[in-house]
Amino acid sequence: MPLKLYNFWRSSCSWRVRACLAMKNVDYKYLPIDLFKDGGEQKKPEYLEINPMDQIPFLVDGDADVAQSMAILEYIEEKYKNPPLLPKDVKLRAKVREICGLITSGIQPLQHRKVLGLMTSEDAKLKWAHDCVASGFEILEKILQKSSGKYCVGDDITMADLCLVPQAYNAVDRFSVDLNKFSVISRIYLSLEENPSFKKSHPLNQPDCPIQVPTFVHGDVIISQSMAIMDYIDNKFEGYSLLPKDLALRAKVKEICEIICSGIQPIQNLSVLQKIGEANKMEWAHHWIQSGFDSLEKVLQKSSGKYCVGDDITMADACLVPQVYNAMFRYNVSMSRFPTISRINEALLGHPAFQLSHPDNQPDCPKK
Numbered sequence: 001m002p003l004k005l006y007n008f009w010r011s012s013c014s015w016r017v018r019a020c021l022a023m024k025n026v027d028y029k030y031l032p033i034d035l036f037k038d039g040g041e042q043k044k045p046e047y048l049e050i051n052p053m054d055q056i057p058f059l060v061d062g063d064a065d066v067a068q069s070m071a072i073l074e075y076i077e078e079k080y081k082n083p084p085l086l087p088k089d090v091k092l093r094a095k096v097r098e099i100c101g102l103i104t105s106g107i108q109p110l111q112h113r114k115v116l117g118l119m120t121s122e123d124a125k126l127k128w129a130h131d132c133v134a135s136g137f138e139i140l141e142k143i144l145q146k147s148s149g150k151y152c153v154g155d156d157i158t159m160a161d162l163c164l165v166p167q168a169y170n171a172v173d174r175f176s177v178d179l180n181k182f183s184v185i186s187r188i189y190l191s192l193e194e195n196p197s198f199k200k201s202h203p204l205n206q207p208d209c210p211i212q213v214p215t216f217v218h219g220d221v222i223i224s225q226s227m228a229i230m231d232y233i234d235n236k237f238e239g240y241s242l243l244p245k246d247l248a249l250r251a252k253v254k255e256i257c258e259i260i261c262s263g264i265q266p267i268q269n270l271s272v273l274q275k276i277g278e279a280n281k282m283e284w285a286h287h288w289i290q291s292g293f294d295s296l297e298k299v300l301q302k303s304s305g306k307y308c309v310g311d312d313i314t315m316a317d318a319c320l321v322p323q324v325y326n327a328m329f330r331y332n333v334s335m336s337r338f339p340t341i342s343r344i345n346e347a348l349l350g351h352p353a354f355q356l357s358h359p360d361n362q363p364d365c366p367k368k
């Protein structure tokens, strides 16, 4: 009977255990416990019956059950010997446990959801979590400067790395900690990001992770649909706004976004093309993009300055560039009949934000 792991895709403590099982190639049944649904499935009587602690991860192995990620890691380590995740040398083994303790008792609990729930605002939560993680990382960095080789302790992956990777991911992804300030932590984190066991156990690769891409996660806020995400980012983060203050211009930006996001992209997305079939899909995509671009060209002839609406970059431009890229490189649409779209696209491709976010510059883009 395979092991059963009660866990949640986003939970860093769960990731530690999933990574351990992946390293040791142990098969297990994934039992999702949604920490957010209906006030949290971890608090439901049926779960508390299994695990009196309203937490995950929780491992069941026949008549054995174990809570607390470190106890689970030790259990798996003792039961499945290869590859070992604790060094043979007693001093190194203690060092691994020291690093695990620092992360699992000294950092993670301070940024636990229950603690953050005591803060009065989203900003206060983020500041608290950021500061706790950053100050913990300052200490961790000093320890790792002495202990690390390729990984946290020497050149072999250990339990310390199982704790480090999820915590570093949380730090960057949820609490905007600047990892560049911690050169050893970021070196180890970046090298392990590519490791197949960490990839397999990664939050975004779990069956209960919301399947739609893009999905944006910010603290407890989880949003999919690109327009809704852009709107959130625009309102949440001060500084440059991608929506004009003027009401009419703002409406024009949204009109252009909709032409692209509702009028062009959905007709040429993968699931539609699969239905259309291999033989006809290019012609189909070509046709609908061209007819969408015909309308868009006319709108832009009136609305554009340097960019889609006037001379400032807006959400409309954020929609335009990826659609032109698709048109040109996936569906061979000739852009010569769309001079305004092409001109704006060229101008935007020179901008650092569009270079940084370009498909070719993403970590999951296959190396050429």
Ligand SMILES: N[C@@H](CCC(=O)N[C@@H](CS)C(=O)NCC(=O)O)C(=O)O
Pocket (backbone or CB within 6 Å): 011, 012, 013, 014, 035, 040, 042, 054, 055, 056, 057, 067, 068, 069, 070, 104, 112, 113, 114
């Ligand atoms: N020390 C525990 C901590 C477990 C823990 O904090 N789990 C979190 C998810 S990472 C949880 O279940 N939270 C429940 C909640 O937020 O209500 C361990 O290492 O397993």
